[in-house]
Amino acid sequence: MNRTPESPRPAAVRISSAPEQLAGLTPLLETARAAVGDVPALLQLAKTAAEEAPKPGQGRTAYLWEILASVTAVDVAAGRAIEPHLDATAILAQASQAVPNVQDHPTFNGHTFAGAWGVFAAEAAGLRLHATTADGSFLLHGAKPWCSLAPELDHAVVTAHLDDGGRAAFAVDLHAPGVSFDDPLWTSHGLREIPSGTVHFDAVPAMPLGDAGWYYRRPGFAWGGMGVAACWLGGAVAVARGFKAALLTAAAGGRDPDQLALASLGEIDRTLTALSGYLAWTAGRIDAGELSDTGAWSEALRIRGNVASAVERIQALVSQNLGPAPLAFDPVYGKRTADLSLYIRQHHGMRDDAQLGALTLKGDHPW
Structure with missing residues (x-):
């Protein structure tokens, strides 16, 4: 079978939107690719993204997360640059009732x-x-x-x-x-x-x-935490796409992937597919008003923990399969690995699980 590597053209990360909606992100993603390493350009990208991005909880939360994930899939640092700006604009909008004009x-x-x-x-x-x-x-x-x-x-x-x-x-x-x-x-x-x-x-x-404690009480606090997880998901998708492209390149040169490589790719596929479905379901619940009060932070902890664990697992699988060569000689792979490893440390591992466990003990769980 004749196989060729994937095109390097930046592609959107789909959570639930139709392909024609995601096609509209191509100019933004091309801009993100051109802005890699350029801080002023990254901040301009953030302002451009804010003009296109919906606010969380207003009916298009999944599309907001697709923007965050898609930009991060182009470059992890680009996602890290735009996410706080989009979060701040959402916070200001949420505060508008507490702070008129x-x-x-x-x-x-x-x-x-x-x-x-x-x-x-x-x-x-x-x-x-x-x-x-x-x-x-x-x-x-x-x-x-x-x-x-x-x-x-x-x-x-x-x-x-x-x-x-x-x-x-x-x-x-x-x-x-x-x-x-x-x-x-x-x-x-x-x-x-x-x-x-x-x-x-x-x-x-x-x-x-807002008043004392408003910042933490508002459901947008949890929604913003989920938006960060959407960025992490985009980084994981980029790692997975790079792995698939490397396997196709090797196959085009006459070396088909062995069973271990295929098993790793299969595990990565089912992990990312499950996570995308989970984020799509949660975004729908946010837009339906089901996570506007109780349960929002528990759901944020579940999403953040699952995505962070998946990122580390996917990075480990890809690194074990590809060996030291891309870390030593591929600057894009090396940058993505280092950027993503630092970014997911915003998740506090077992301490965040302890928070979730305490909420679970009180009965805040779906099972």
Whole structure:
């Protein structure tokens, strides 16, 4: 049988949309391929993607996740760059009822709400960001860790501690006086173009997004976590596509895949097919209003855990089959492997499973 390798043209990752819908993503994916390694171009890609992407929970959640997965399948760092911007725009939309006329808030002077956004919600020992009130406004004091691309961004949604012990979300202008950035000690081989460092705030005006705890209570918190998992899925699809292409290339040269390679490809196929179906089903439940309150975070933990485990399994299968050569000589394969390995560490493994176990013990499970 005459077999040829797959075309390198970027292809969308299908979760549930019709092929003709996904065909419309081709220009965005071509742009993503051209932007690899170029941070300003990646941030422009994020803004372009936000113009095309629907908001979660508004009837087209699966298509939003297909955008995230498809861009990540082109380049993991590109997916990592666009996901926070799309999440921030969703958070701002969700906060609109709590903050009427959000773009008119004096923090942003009406016209400066556009630009590239990040979401900074991580915590770290020895670093703490406080929000205090002064003349009816909020000011941020302290430091926030793990702020990816912060010096390159215009704005961010950040979480900060309140005087009463709670935490709230705020929108902040990263060009405002009082904002400064540490030079990240970023030695990672993965996501090299997405360094994460600490941002310092010295009496920086900030706009509250909802009340204390709103950021974590809203169902969009869980939906955003699922969106990250959609990115991971896209990275896994890229690994699988590369493996299939390598087997076809070898077959075209006269070396057919052995049973072990075919078994690995079969396992990868059923894993990705099952995950895609699970995300499609969950997206439908979100759009139907079934995950707007209880159960949303449990479902997010299931999706994130299943996708993270699948990524590691698929990477292991492909690496075992292809051996050291692509890691040593294929820069695309090596970059994808390093980027994806770091990206999925946003999943906290057994600690996230412990959260899910606690919810399961309380009866929050479908079985």
